[in-house]
Amino acid sequence: MVQMTVEYEGDLRCRGTHGPSGCEILTDAPVDNQGKGESFSPTDLLGTSLASCMLTIMAIAARRSDRELTGAKATVTKHMVADPRRRVGAFEVEFSVPGEWDAEARKTLEHAARTCPVSLSISPAIDVSLRFHWI
Numbered sequence: 366m367v368q369m370t371v372e373y374e375g376d377l378r379c380r381g382t383h384g385p386s387g388c389e390i391l392t393d394a395p396v397d398n399q400g401k402g403e404s405f406s407p408t409d410l411l412g413t414s415l416a417s418c419m420l421t422i423m424a425i426a427a428r429r430s431d432r433e434l435t436g437a438k439a440t441v442t443k444h445m446v447a448d449p450r451r452r453v454g455a456f457e458v459e460f461s462v463p464g465e466w467d468a469e470a471r472k473t474l475e476h477a478a479r480t481c482p483v484s485l486s487i488s489p490a491i492d493v494s495l496r497f498h499w500i
Contacts, residue, residue, distance in 0.1 A: 376401070411456075416440075419458065457496070474497075
């Protein structure tokens, strides 16, 4: 069990603290929703969590084959919808993966991304599309 705390600081900003490490993050409401947009919005963090989880699980899969995923990147594009309520409608995640990866290794890494814990926890109402670039 891991515990985090979140404190509302006012002006649509929150400060989250990771219990075990004490590491902190800030969130702000986005400009298009009455905020200043000076930090990640909560829905931005959802997309960031998705991509970082995918890369982490991909790295674990690569490690099992004595390979390294260092330098791999994911770019997340978030699409909001307002029907019937404001929510995340879709995430597009685009990966750039350096190194030589054969077809079987690529298949393994793509499967790892699709089955990471965050991906499996996201509502089916959110469309998640993945693109992989093997560079």
